Amino acid sequence: MAGNIRTVLGVAACKAARWGLRVMKRGGTTLPGRAAMAFDKNILETVSRGMEVIVVTGTNGKTTTCRMLEHAMTASGRDTLANKSGANLLPGVTAEFAANATAGGRPVKKYAVIECDEGALKQVVPLVHPKVIVVTNLFRDQLDRYGEVMHTLEQIRTGIRLVPESILCLNADCSLTSSLAQDVPNQVIYYGIDVPVGEQKNVEISDARYCVNCGTEYQYTFHTYAHLGGFVCPKCGYHRADPSVAVTSIDSMTARDSRVHMKINGISSAVTVGIPAVYNIYNAVAAVCAYTAAGFPPEEMIRSLADVHSSFGRMENFRLGQTNVQMILVKNPAGCNQALAYLKSLGEPYNAVFCLNDRTADGHDISWIWDADFEQVCKDPQLHHIYVWGDRAEDMQLRLKYADAPEDRITCVRTSEELLQKMQESQLPVFVLPNYTSMLELRRVLGGATGKQEFWKG
Ligand SMILES: [Zn+2]
Incomplete structure (x- = not known):
């Protein structure tokens, strides 16, 4: 031809x-x-x-x-x-x-x-x-x-x-x-x-x-x-x-x-x-x-x-019922530490969600969470409750325990629907730190709940 x-x-x-x-x-x-x-x-x-x-x-x-x-x-x-x-x-x-x-x-x-x-x-x-x-x-x-x-x-x-x-x-x-x-x-x-x-x-x-x-x-x-x-x-x-x-x-x-x-x-x-x-x-x-x-x-x-605004989950804001939700993509220790330092700098009470998958696009290896400085927020008195979610939620939970997060302040959430409900019920602003594929999944669920367009259709 x-x-x-x-x-x-x-x-x-x-x-x-x-x-x-x-x-x-x-x-x-x-x-x-x-x-x-x-x-x-x-x-x-x-x-x-x-x-x-x-x-x-x-x-x-x-x-x-x-x-x-x-x-x-x-x-x-x-x-x-x-x-x-x-x-x-x-x-x-x-x-x-x-x-x-x-x-x-x-x-x-x-x-x-x-x-x-x-x-x-x-x-x-x-x-x-x-x-x-x-x-x-x-x-x-x-x-x-x-x-x-x-x-x-x-x-x-x-x-x-x-x-x-x-x-x-x-x-x-x-x-x-x-x-x-x-x-x-x-x-x-x-x-x-x-x-x-x-x-x-x-x-x-x-x-x-x-x-x-x-x-x-x-x-x-x-x-x-x-x-x-x-x-x-x-x-x-x-x-x-x-x-x-x-x-x-x-x-x-x-x-x-x-x-x-x-x-x-x-x-x-x-x-x-x-x-x-x-x-x-x-x-x-x-x-x-x-x-x-x-x-x-x-x-x-x-x-x-x-007036540039955050896009596509890298730092995106949602209004979920009465709750303000901000999502920040994290995928390696340096980026994660910056996001955690940002949470700590807010100086106001908040809840946090850490999401961890280990699919192909995430690079399978999740050992980087041990290099990230979760200690800085786990000891932050402003952080009231932590939810963990994703394929490797248990690994994340373990990591947070080692960072001295009180066990009664961590909840392992099984499904995205349950997570959505927890966020909706939150009396405090919620900060979500997902890795790549958990971000995509969460973005879809949040998009559906808030009427935001799914990003690849934008
Ligand atoms: Zn040299």
């Missing part, structure tokens, strides 16, 4: 599969992308041709950074495609572009913001030729899928080597991420936080204690969180680069938002990040960096950040 016929058939197959899944009320499958690729293995290159694409990869913050970018681009009148469902492997990305192409395979939109799995980067970027690649950070995550964090780093590096024309936006504060600038011809722009943040603890669970080049233990001039901060290797001299897009002061952090000052290519601006927590300040500065690297005015992004 000629190339263009294969493209036409691939696009048609993708759209038919998506339509079929929608009719059957099913979401989150790789079928539409696989259908398209069955006709044309590299169809993604055709259906993204000529588009200006920003790709976001890294362990934590991909989805939120993408939402920030998409929000600013759409608000500024740029018709933007995004893989909102979090389908971030090659078939999912392919499906999103193919579904937004004409029958002949020409893209309809001019811009795209794509979240890409670290391991899939080397498959995706040679086909979409990104204008900008953002790497958020590297933490230990889903060990049984990718092995050590160094292996993930090498996978990202392999992907970047395939697209020397792409501009890299790298987190200057992450010694692993910023090492990607070595040995690649790409233009590099660094972003970061120039000042220490909050309490300096949990440094001991660092995922990158030793120099990526020579193995010597890093020294730090300041820490932001986990292994991020002003690292310097006393032996070989590898050190944090001076970021050209940087948070220069953190003026306030509340449960609603954070107010900071950012220096963007030498110009200082006051920025309100409309969602709370330190890691969202990182996502915001990454988004500003990528936005300006793509050639768009930073004022647009700054304006948009003030």
